[in-house]
Amino acid sequence: MILMEDVWFRYEDGTEALRGVTLQIEDNSALAVMGKSGSGKTTLIKHLNGLLKPVKGRVLVDGMDTREATVAQLSRKVGLVFQNPDHQLFAETVEEEIAFPLKNFGFPPEEIEKRVDWALNLLDLADYRHDSPLSLSGGEKKRVAIASVVAWKPKYLVLDEPTLGQDYGRKLELKRLFEKLRREGHSIIMVTHDVEFAAECKFKVALLVDGQILALGPAEEILSATELLKKASLTAPQLVELFQRLEVKPPVFEVEEAERFILKLAGKAQP
Amino acid sequence: MMVYRGFLFKKADTLLHRLDPRVKFAMAFAIIVCSLLFEELLALTVLTVVLLPLARLGKVLKEWLQTLKGLSFLAIFIFAVNLVFIFFGSGKSWEFPAAMALRFLVVVSAFSLFFLVTSPDELGLALQQSKIPFDVVFALTMAIRFVPVLALEIQTIADAQRSKGLELDRGNLLMRIKRRIPLLIPLIVSSVKRSLEIAEAMESRGYGSDRPRTSLYQLKLRKVDYLFLLAIVSLLALSIYIKLVFPPFTLLP
Numbered sequence: 001m002i003l004m005e006d007v008w009f010r011y012e013d014g015t016e017a018l019r020g021v022t023l024q025i026e027d028n029s030a031l032a033v034m035g036k037s038g039s040g041k042t043t044l045i046k047h048l049n050g051l052l053k054p055v056k057g058r059v060l061v062d063g064m065d066t067r068e069a070t071v072a073q074l075s076r077k078v079g080l081v082f083q084n085p086d087h088q089l090f091a092e093t094v095e096e097e098i099a100f101p102l103k104n105f106g107f108p109p110e111e112i113e114k115r116v117d118w119a120l121n122l123l124d125l126a127d128y129r130h131d132s133p134l135s136l137s138g139g140e141k142k143r144v145a146i147a148s149v150v151a152w153k154p155k156y157l158v159l160d161e162p163t164l165g166q167d168y169g170r171k172l173e174l175k176r177l178f179e180k181l182r183r184e185g186h187s188i189i190m191v192t193h194d195v196e197f198a199a200e201c202k203f204k205v206a207l208l209v210d211g212q213i214l215a216l217g218p219a220e221e222i223l224s225a226t227e228l229l230k231k232a233s234l235t236a237p238q239l240v241e242l243f244q245r246l247e248v249k250p251p252v253f254e255v256e257e258a259e260r261f262i263l264k265l266a267g268k269a270q271p
Numbered sequence: 272m273m274v275y276r277g278f279l280f281k282k283a284d285t286l287l288h289r290l291d292p293r294v295k296f297a298m299a300f301a302i303i304v305c306s307l308l309f310e311e312l313l314a315l316t317v318l319t320v321v322l323l324p325l326a327r328l329g330k331v332l333k334e335w336l337q338t339l340k341g342l343s344f345l346a347i348f349i350f351a352v353n354l355v356f357i358f359f360g361s362g363k364s365w366e367f368p369a370a371m372a373l374r375f376l377v378v379v380s381a382f383s384l385f386f387l388v389t390s391p392d393e394l395g396l397a398l399q400q401s402k403i404p405f406d407v408v409f410a411l412t413m414a415i416r417f418v419p420v421l422a423l424e425i426q427t428i429a430d431a432q433r434s435k436g437l438e439l440d441r442g443n444l445l446m447r448i449k450r451r452i453p454l455l456i457p458l459i460v461s462s463v464k465r466s467l468e469i470a471e472a473m474e475s476r477g478y479g480s481d482r483p484r485t486s487l488y489q490l491k492l493r494k495v496d497y498l499f500l501l502a503i504v505s506l507l508a509l510s511i512y513i514k515l516v517f518p519p520f521t522l523l524p
Contacts, residue, residue, distance in 0.1 A: 051433065076436070090452065090453045100453070104437055
């Protein structure tokens, strides 16, 4: 379990990025941190593996205070996937890119090989294993970045805008990946602007406004509260809007489910 | 990491800021030439001390001192190397290694002061009016403008790699250098990518299609500029005079 207790953070230039965040991330849970740019989302997740340390309050990762542990120690448990893959890809091949953190964490060679294979297949990258990560498309790079973190199977997987540059099909795959990892006991924490994706995944949603958590609750509840979303400069998912106009309660969140529902509705209307 | 701040323009309205950029450059240049003329500790101490009131005058003392602080590690390194090879090697006074470290500080901090009180626009204007082609001037001012962007980027890259278990501060010097490869490659790749993107964006907005451009502001030396120039020339003349007339001197008997 990760506990954030009244966490405050101020950058060197004086910006107050977090103003008293208290948050509990259970084992095997799924959380989406949402809010507009500059609301403190990225600052928040950088506290989870100790890249940033609170100026007030504390962060406990499985009972370990982040101020007393190194980033390397914490990262073994909390795997952070950064937003821009260009900021981390450097190896000559995709394979080596994925093996890099495994080497850093001191896995034995045969285990590294096994895990690289596993991660390559998991993210549908096996065809590119000998290619340079720099030659891939934006979406593929993003998947390499995710694979390189998933490979060491961190207990908590934290992703910053994982859907950036992914088409709908890839997003569905990402959703399935999250479900699979959760079945294996991992927790998923993602930062996202993508209300559609957060609704589809049905994660618990934390709305961040000006460095404070404005609301925390199930996706169904938060993402259909239009007034609340407005305060966080977000708009409700289109499906929610549609079903609110159709006056169907509660609104449907998944595209496939919505499709079935509408077909049924249309079927009924026929003479 | 924050050393670069000491090289970024800090907006203010002081005598130093209002000075002609060419005069400011001449000032930095003169101080550097003087520091290269002497290898005596006393002379170099005087030069460092001269910079102090100037930094105060420009209201950038805090930033300038930060530059010195950031450079102190390298200065100590230079002192140590010179101490080993000169002091123990040839039996010269310990003053020499100290002077070398100080000379390094003077050269870099003089530039730091120059950049702190000269806006990139002013610098570009000065270069342009010195008949340097606009393309060159533009590239130069752009490079200066992107320093903070790059610094921020290094920070993000370091964060990303540290999150993958990379420990930057472990092992001996060689190991530490090797551990920085995962930082350098993304930095170089993204810099090249960005420069290509900027070039494309500029071309698509018609850069270079116009006749040579003129500027709204024309630099003109004022009375105070001439006064400063006089002081700079006197400093140089005095230094050369001392250098030629007096034999090398030391603080120790």
